[in-house]
Amino acid sequence: MKIGIDTFGCDHARSGLGTYLFSFAAHLSEASDVQTELFGSQLDRFTYTSGKDILYNPVNVANSLHSERLWHFTSSGKFFASQKYDAVLFPAPERVLPVSFKTPGVAVVNSILSSQIEGNCDWTQKLQIKRGLYKIQKIIAASHYIASDLVNHGVSADKIEVVYNGIDHKLFFPAIDFDDDIVDIKPFAIRRPYFIYGSRLSGPEKKHVELIKAFSLFKEKTKLPHRLVIAGSDGPYSAEVHKAAFESPFASDIFLTGYFPHENFAQLYSGSDGCIFPSEAEGVGLPVLEAMATGVPVACSSACALPEIAGDAALYFNSNNIEEIALCMEKIVSDSALKADMVKKGLEHSTCFSWEKTVSQTFDVVRRLVGMQ
Secondary structure, eight states: OEEEEEETTTEEEESSHHHHHHHHHHTTTOEEEEEEEEEEOGGGGGTTTTTTTEEEEOOOSSSSSSHHHHHHHTTTTHHHHTTTTTEEEEETTTTTOOOSSSSSSEEEEEEEEHHHHTTTTTHHHHHHHHHHHHHHSSEEEEHHHHHHHHHHHOOOOGGGEEEEOOOOTTTSSSOOOOOEEEEEEEEEEEEEEEEEEOOOOOOGGHHHHHHHHHHHHHHHOOOOEEEEEEEOHHHTTEEEEEHHHHTTTTGGGGEEEEEEGGGGGHHHHHHHSEEEESSSOOSOOOOHHHHHHHTEEEEESSSTHHHHHHHGGGGEEOOOOOHHHHHHHHHHHOHHHHHHHHHHHHHHHHHHHHHHHHHHHHHHHHHHHHHOO
């Protein structure tokens, strides 16, 4: 069985979609009946394959989302047939996806697509999402929350299967206790103690502003020396987040790192007193699991897929209630018994997730699809 894996739309591994594909590719199984081949931009020739024995087929398409989307509309079918793929895996259907499928296709949905369909994306993207997902043979949803969202928008439940994302436990694991007051992650030197929130500054639904206000309330009430580290690349909402940080009475204790490499997040989590994750736009919520795997307590929003993903191993709050967020911060640093219990539960819970399991279950979906053709 020969499976093509689409790398278009994955932002050269500099976004959540790209991180998914990078981790997936790093854990491709050695199943004797599966041959995998990545295809996409020449720019990504070594992005997902460096140091790995994985085939990569560059496609001559201009480096723009418009050109990539047009190629999927007009030329992808002939390409799939010429490569004799038995099936094609699409890890970024939110960005690029054909609207017809002679070669069986499997879309991996890691986002809450209703927010895009009902949002401000252009008509070509809406057409691609709606028609492509209605016509594709199989959809892998990264959570039951995403699956329900798809069904609510008219996608047949019969074609959807849930496969959770994994955690790279070779990267995310409990570190030895820090003796230094500084977490040195080049080019950053971050003074402890601190809370961490890793998320791109993409929109108000990520609740960066509410977190900054809650942190200010926490500082005012407790007088503790903690800092707030927000690690994520700039996006459409950057100006509002930077303004909120600047106007905080504790602006000197708020650190916005900008883009932060995924492989360095483990050390960033490990050095923190806790991961605070207020986003209300998460279909996966993988950062909360990665934080748990490093042995730090997690407090997160009670919205979207986060309760499904984090289970009983996290504290929950209403992300629009800054008092609740601040109280969770206070509990994490003041109640040592609670913190120890959260760390224990988080470590145990995180062991249920692995990329090996994700890849294996994904291939099982593809095998069943190919066997039905």
